[in-house]
Amino acid sequence: MLSRGFSRISGTTASTDVRRPRKRLWAAAGVTALGFLIVLELAARRYGLPGPLTNQVAELVYRPKSGALLYAGLALTLVVLTWRQRFIAVGAALGIDVVLALTRWAFDIGGVGGNEGRAFGNGALWVVLGCGVIALTRRTGPERTLLLKGVGLGLLLVAGRKTGDTWLLITSKTRPQVLDPYVATADHALGNPSWVAGRIVAATGPVGSHILDAVYGQLAVAAVVVALYQLRNVAAERRFPAHHLVRTFLVIGLLGPAIYMIYPVVGPVFAYGTGAFGTGSAHWAVAELWPHTPPPVGPPHSVVYDAITPRNCMPSLHTAWATAIYIHSRRAPRFLRFAGTFWLLATLTATLGFGYHYGIDLVAGVVFTLTIETALRALDHGWDRPAVQQVAGGAAFFTALLLSVRFAPVQMAHHPWTVGPFILLATAAVIYGYVRTTARWEPSPAPPAPRAEPQLEPA
Numbered sequence: 001m002l003s004r005g006f007s008r009i010s011g012t013t014a015s016t017d018v019r020r021p022r023k024r025l026w027a028a029a030g031v032t033a034l035g036f037l038i039v040l041e042l043a044a045r046r047y048g049l050p051g052p053l054t055n056q057v058a059e060l061v062y063r064p065k066s067g068a069l070l071y072a073g074l075a076l077t078l079v080v081l082t083w084r085q086r087f088i089a090v091g092a093a094l095g096i097d098v099v100l101a102l103t104r105w106a107f108d109i110g111g112v113g114g115n116e117g118r119a120f121g122n123g124a125l126w127v128v129l130g131c132g133v134i135a136l137t138r139r140t141g142p143e144r145t146l147l148l149k150g151v152g153l154g155l156l157l158v159a160g161r162k163t164g165d166t167w168l169l170i171t172s173k174t175r176p177q178v179l180d181p182y183v184a185t186a187d188h189a190l191g192n193p194s195w196v197a198g199r200i201v202a203a204t205g206p207v208g209s210h211i212l213d214a215v216y217g218q219l220a221v222a223a224v225v226v227a228l229y230q231l232r233n234v235a236a237e238r239r240f241p242a243h244h245l246v247r248t249f250l251v252i253g254l255l256g257p258a259i260y261m262i263y264p265v266v267g268p269v270f271a272y273g274t275g276a277f278g279t280g281s282a283h284w285a286v287a288e289l290w291p292h293t294p295p296p297v298g299p300p301h302s303v304v305y306d307a308i309t310p311r312n313c314m315p316s317l318h319t320a321w322a323t324a325i326y327i328h329s330r331r332a333p334r335f336l337r338f339a340g341t342f343w344l345l346a347t348l349t350a351t352l353g354f355g356y357h358y359g360i361d362l363v364a365g366v367v368f369t370l371t372i373e374t375a376l377r378a379l380d381h382g383w384d385r386p387a388v389q390q391v392a393g394g395a396a397f398f399t400a401l402l403l404s405v406r407f408a409p410v411q412m413a414h415h416p417w418t419v420g421p422f423i424l425l426a427t428a429a430v431i432y433g434y435v436r437t438t439a440r441w442e443p444s445p446a447p448p449a450p451r452a453e454p455q456l457e458p459a
Helices: 002-046 052-058 067-078 083-107 122-138 141-174 180-190 193-217 219-230 245-262 317-328 334-353 359-381 385-407 409-414 416-439
Strands: none
Touching (some): 067 122, 067 141, 067 219, 083 122, 122 141, 141 245, 180 193, 180 385, 180 409, 180 416, 193 219, 334 359, 385 409, 385 416
């Protein structure tokens, strides 16, 4: 009896000790995220523009830039609620949207920062914040923690978009010169895939372009669908899974723009075309070559570009996020697996076919995601030797690729049949290493239950 009592006490103490570091980790992550947002807010203010915090607060009243994203954030928050609470929350969000839409119509209030914006989405943000207030004032213990995690997850998704917009603004203001000639020269080693894909997409006509544009623009929606499937049992189990897609998405969005500051590149349609999204023009282009004529091989140099176009090519974060969606949809039902594969292939086609990225950007994006994914999963399963080797190998290849493009692009272009296969084989090695490393962490399937033998009934 005593031993049983002591075992219970020791078990409770052990579980408390395990929970305590996790609470500290969540607290540290929250403080770090808030500090990061404040720094970006101050940086944006330095250029006379509102930062992520200002834009987020403004969307409580003004027309939001993306109403679908705000409702996606609400959907992530709802995973911790019961079905009755979810219906109440969605109804409240829709009701608030109707009231605010009528108010804006009556007083002629436009979008954030003078933009047209969307007619809906404010209600979702109000409900997410209301859930946070309820968690702080009406919940205690584990229930408060769970609800705050749901609120934090929804707000992080929305804040991640605002943070990304501010990062892109900073890259365009602080990096007047871009390195596109270096990447375009090195891309000869891969056969200039952006030029090839650009001609193929142009040949498909408006139908193919519209489909690819829809896939490219709704990447966050696809991510939320996969994330909702992964988090479908949170309300019943009252806890989040150890690892899910949103974690990878946020880390990619946090680290990627920092590399933009080191490696500013605008993309083929801007540096060698007429621009897109209302930015860039033939005036700023090195030459009007994309997508029909690959640039000639010669000693590259950095070029000056306008102060509006984001320097957001290296690595391709759309490729990185699409790769993450593909990885996290592998254990989902067949429909989601097919959707994850389609989204990855369509995103790769769109990034190249629209001239937003070079081929090497895509390679860097895949390696970037696999390295981050391995590191995040190693935090939960332990940093064993294969995990350390995989993360170190991915980081080394990523760094070597960027340095080679910067300092040896002409050599890469002059030896395409050597450098191109080497890059692809090295990327395949990173993929294979990731699969081998993470396969050991997958739970083994439960053995099938033994079938009962039929018994003869007595006459």
